[in-house]
Amino acid sequence: MAKNLVIVESPAKVKTIKKFLGSNYQVVASMGHVRDLPKSQMGIDVDHDFEPKYITIRGKGDLLASLRKEVKKADRIYLATDPDREGEAISWHLENALKLGPDETDKKVYRITFNEITKNAVKKSLSEPRDIDMNRVDAQQARRVLDRLVGYGISPLLWAKVKRGLSAGRVQSVALRMICDREAEIDAFIPEEYWTLDGVFDVKGEKKPLTAHFYGDESGKIDITDAKQAREIKAFCDKAAYSVKEVKKGERVKKAPLPFTTSTMQQEASKALNFSTSKTMRIAQNLYEDGIISYLRTDSTRVSDEAKAQAAGFISENYGPEYLGASEDKAKEGPNVQDAHEAIRPTDVSRTPAALKDSLGRDQMRLYQLIWKRFVASRMANAVYDTESVKIAASDRYIFTVSASKIRFQGFMSVYTDADEEKDDKNVISSSFSEKSVLKLSGVEEKQHFTQPPAHYTEATLVRALEEQGIGRPSTYAPTITTLLGRRYITKEGRNLFVTEMGDAVNNIMKEAFPSIVDEKFTAMLESLLDGVEAGDVRWKSVIENFYPDLHEAVEKAETEIEKVKIADEETDVICENCGRHMVVKYGPHGKFLACPGFPDCRNTQPYYERIGVECPKCGKDIVMRMSKKGRRYYGCIGFPDCDFMSWSKPSKTKCPKCGSLMVEKGQNLVCTDEQCKYVLKNDKTEE
Numbered sequence: 001m002a003k004n005l006v007i008v009e010s011p012a013k014v015k016t017i018k019k020f021l022g023s024n025y026q027v028v029a030s031m032g033h034v035r036d037l038p039k040s041q042m043g044i045d046v047d048h049d050f051e052p053k054y055i056t057i058r059g060k061g062d063l064l065a066s067l068r069k070e071v072k073k074a075d076r077i078y079l080a081t082d083p084d085r086e087g088e089a090i091s092w093h094l095e096n097a098l099k100l101g102p103d104e105t106d107k108k109v110y111r112i113t114f115n116e117i118t119k120n121a122v123k124k125s126l127s128e129p130r131d132i133d134m135n136r137v138d139a140q141q142a143r144r145v146l147d148r149l150v151g152y153g154i155s156p157l158l159w160a161k162v163k164r165g166l167s168a169g170r171v172q173s174v175a176l177r178m179i180c181d182r183e184a185e186i187d188a189f190i191p192e193e194y195w196t197l198d199g200v201f202d203v204k205g206e207k208k209p210l211t212a213h214f215y216g217d218e219s220g221k222i223d224i225t226d227a228k229q230a231r232e233i234k235a236f237c238d239k240a241a242y243s244v245k246e247v248k249k250g251e252r253v254k255k256a257p258l259p260f261t262t263s264t265m266q267q268e269a270s271k272a273l274n275f276s277t278s279k280t281m282r283i284a285q286n287l288y289e290d291g292i293i294s295y296l297r298t299d300s301t302r303v304s305d306e307a308k309a310q311a312a313g314f315i316s317e318n319y320g321p322e323y324l325g326a327s328e329d330k331a332k333e334g335p336n337v338q339d340a341h342e343a344i345r346p347t348d349v350s351r352t353p354a355a356l357k358d359s360l361g362r363d364q365m366r367l368y369q370l371i372w373k374r375f376v377a378s379r380m381a382n383a384v385y386d387t388e389s390v391k392i393a394a395s396d397r398y399i400f401t402v403s404a405s406k407i408r409f410q411g412f413m414s415v416y417t418d419a420d421e422e423k424d425d426k427n428v429i430s431s432s433f434s435e436k437s438v439l440k441l442s443g444v445e446e447k448q449h450f451t452q453p454p455a456h457y458t459e460a461t462l463v464r465a466l467e468e469q470g471i472g473r474p475s476t477y478a479p480t481i482t483t484l485l486g487r488r489y490i491t492k493e494g495r496n497l498f499v500t501e502m503g504d505a506v507n508n509i510m511k512e513a514f515p516s517i518v519d520e521k522f523t524a525m526l527e528s529l530l531d532g533v534e535a536g537d538v539r540w541k542s543v544i545e546n547f548y549p550d551l552h553e554a555v556e557k558a559e560t561e562i563e564k565v566k567i568a569d570e571e572t573d574v575i576c577e578n579c580g581r582h583m584v585v586k587y588g589p590h591g592k593f594l595a596c597p598g599f600p601d602c603r604n605t606q607p608y609y610e611r612i613g614v615e616c617p618k619c620g621k622d623i624v625m626r627m628s629k630k631g632r633r634y635y636g637c638i639g640f641p642d643c644d645f646m647s648w649s650k651p652s653k654t655k656c657p658k659c660g661s662l663m664v665e666k667g668q669n670l671v672c673t674d675e676q677c678k679y680v681l682k683n684d685k686t687e688e
Contacts (some may be wrong), residue, residue, distance in 0.1 A: 005074035006112075007067065007094060009081050012289035013117060017080075020119040028070055030081070034060050035093040037144065042152045044145055046552075050544045052145055056097065064097055071098055076108045078129065083113035083341060084297050085534065086475060089140035092132050115304075116347045117291040138540035139533040145544055146170055146526065150517060153555050157513070161558075162505050162565045167487060170523065171472045172480050173510050176489050176499075177518040178465060179457050180507040183499045187649065188667020189453035190680055194223060195230035198445045199237065199392070199400045204438040206430055212392050212400035222398075230446050233398065240394035242439040252385040252405060256325050256412040258301040259343035259378040260371060262474030263467040265296075268374070268418060270460035270495070273366050277459050277478040283367045284344070291347055292356070293371055297474045298341040299467075303379075307345055311379040314349045323411060325381045345375040377416035384409040388429045392439065404429045450678075456496035470524035491630035500631035501592075505565045513558035516550065571597075578604045592627065609638055614651045617662040617673075619643040623651050647673070657681065 006027045008014060014027045021027065035054040037043035045051045056064065071077060077100060079091035091111055095101060100109045110129030114121040147170050154168035197214035214233070216222035224230045260268070265284065269275040275283070284296040303311075315323050346368075353369040360368060389403040407413070455461070463477045472480060484490045489503030499507070507518070516522045526547070532538035574583045576596040583594040585608055592608040609624035616623050616637040623645070624638045635651055637643040649664035649671075656663050656672040658679040663670040672679040 003075045004078065005070050005076070006078045006080050009087070009090065010289055012286070016117050016289060016291045017122055020122045026070060026074065028067060030067065030090065030094055031060070031063060033057060033090055033093065034064060034097050037148055042148065044148060046548060050145060050541055050548070052141065052148075054093065054096075067094075067098055071100070071105075071107070074107065076110065078126065079109065079111050079132070080113070080125070082297070083115060083295055084475065085136050085140040085143070087113070088133055088136040089144075092134070092137045095132065115342050116294040117289065118347045120306075121347075135534050135536045139530050142530055142533050142540040142543050146547060149544070149548055149551060153551055154510075154514065154517070157555060157558055157562070158506060158509065160564070161509060161562050163502070165487075166502075166506060167483070168506070168510065168514075168517070169480070169483065170517065170526070171466075171476055172483050173507075173514075173518050174471055174520055174523045175462065175466060175480050176484055176503055176507050177511065178520070179462065179484075179490055179497055180499050180504060182454060182457055184667075186453045186456065187665075188669075190666050190669060190671055191450035191452070191678065192225075193678070194225055194449050194451065195227065196447050196449065197224065197230065197234060197237065198447075199242075199394075200442040200445065201242065201392070202440045202442050203430070203433065204440070205432070209442055210402060210429070210439075212390070212402040215391075215399045215401045217398055227448065230448075234444050234446050237394050237398060237444045238441070240397070240441070242395075242441055243393050244390065244433075244435045244437050244439065245393040245399065246391040247434055248389045250387045250389075251408075252387045254383040254385065254411075254413070256380050256382055257374060257378055257416070257418065259303060259345055259375045261299050261301060261343060262297050263299065263463050263477065265344055265371065266463050266477060267460040268370060269367060270458060270463075272370060272418075273363075274495070275363075275367070276481075277463060278482050279363075280367065281478045283363055284371075287364060287368055287371075292351070292360075292368060294343075294345050294347060295341050296344055298344060299474050300341055301343045301378075303343055303345065307342070307349070308379065311349050311376060315376065315380055319380070319414065323380050323414070325379050325412070343375070343378075344371055346372050349376060373416040377412035380412035380415065381409070383407060383411040383413045388433075390429065390433070402429070456498065458495040458497060459492075460495075462497065469520045470527050471520060473527070488631055491628075491632055493628070493630050493632060498630070498632040501627070501633060502631075509558070509562055509565070513562055514551075514554050574606065576602060576604050578602050611638075612650065614653055614662075616643060616645050618645045623647075625650075654681065 004025045006017065006021070006025055008017060008027065008029055009032055011029045011031070014029050018025075018027045034057060036057050037052060038055050043053045045053065079094055081087035081090040081094070088111075095109065099105060100107070111132045112125040112129050114125040150170045150173075151167060155166065158166040158168060199212045199214065201210045201212065203210055214224070214237075224233065258264070266277045266280050269280040270277070281296065284293065287293045288296050312324055349372070353365060353372055356368065357365060384407070385405040386408050387403065387405045389401065392400040392402070394400065457465070459481055462481065466472050466477060466480075484503070485492060487502075488500055489506055490497050491500050492498075510518045526543070529538055529543050533540045533543065571582045571584050572594065574594055575581070576583050576598070579596060579598050579602045581596055581598050581602070583604075583606065584597050585592050586595045592610070594606040594608050596602040596604040609626070611622045611624050612635065614623045615621070616639065619637060619639055619642075621637055621639040621643065623635050626634055626636050628634060634646055634648050636646040647664055649666060652663045652665055652670050654663055654670055655661070656674065656677060656679050659672060659674050659677045661672050661674040661677060663672050663681065668682065670681040
């Protein structure tokens, strides 16, 4: 009979860890959490010190009974749940559910953690057992209670004011606001015209021409803002005499990257592999449980001495000692970095992706390859470039510039380049090029451009923004985005995230009624307080006591002051051709549609077209608001598919006073849709 019982979270870990321990150890899984707050009620006694009411999770009764039997057989119990706050809390819940407290059993109960599931790491953890860290448990309790108070306090309000089935969350509501704010910024963006001039030069003695960019003059950079200015400068440059004013040669160092944290892994997997954050975490979890990578939820870039030594040996042997980087850690700094765990890395760097090709699935292989390459690169030397920059004078009045770089030492780039890596310069400057080189102008190319609006958030850039502002933690990024998509507050087209009508309505209510909940700085401050709880500097219930009164007051105020948002079920003038009733607006997976209120007796439905009172510039029919299949609002002709007019911005009744073309709303302005005109008019909203 096994004298030692090890309780982990998942069955996959059971299989891996059993291989490392002898017959004296029995390994079982708790299947994650065993206790939680009830779903049917708040579960927090706000009148008695905010005491949480934990119950056994439905369906876990038989599992706990089985675990109790195993506990009876063992002399020592090791709680080996994940090495983060949530894992600490699961161990504490197991201790309570299995009655393992010192007053309830004479068995020895220990808490053990390991950052990787390897034989050495597991055996080392068994030799260094400890008690459950109640500061970490309390930090997790504080987070759970805060989230429950927000969710169960505000969600019923959204059901009453918008639609049943909606939810609010402490982190998800801030993320939604960030996406909405970005959408508003894009919508209000007015493109500004600018021009570039490129000079193409033949260099005596060289086969390839040299392309230089117009810079300005001796006083500094000159921005070319319209065609007239561009043509005046071009006319001068066409007739100018050219000489090489300055040639500078130098060196540029590209630093080796830091190893992956949860956030950077999610970002890079999104860019390089087109993985969603949830997919990345699911695959990484499998790799961790199989003992292939270290723990996947971390915001630290620290690496153990053992892993450093192993990487140094591998790099020296396979690439050469000159490819070894500095031995010290390149730490990731910031007030919100917890540094509780190591960076994400292979558990054995000698297990190259090629060595695991036959044992991993395609997506597992792709993510492991990314992690392996990034870690090895992080321990390698910097890449070194030779650089050259040239100033070319046009009759001593204007200046053109050209720069080029050539890699001298690849360093870490022999293993890894990130998805945003710039391509090599097209220009190649000859080593013989100098101030004495003779230039002849082949031509000056002028190009018109318009400034571009801020980019839509992608999952990767949203994760980066959340991390930079200290909102959420490594374990929260993926579920936050998954919830926003699942609730249809946002939709995903390609890699870009867009706000739906539902998301916009919810965000407006949250901003009006709960400004602190959706305030990025306030949410980041709460995260800092949770860190303080973990450090033992802040009492966890004090965080709740200071937070709840304002929330409760805001909910009561919103219940009476916030108007109901009509997103569905309003009656229309459209008559059902089957039964004669007025059809109503419903909200389905793809937006609004018309349905007969006589359902289920009459199941007639029709597309919903919301006219905006503007005629189509192509055919004269009505422009209507439509919803894309993924829930994004746009404006198109009611005559589609015979007429293909569409616009992401709302068309205006006001015609362009300069050319008579259609104008669209851009924030507080109206902008002409004619590419050659682009006239901007202040929108006084009088047409509304």
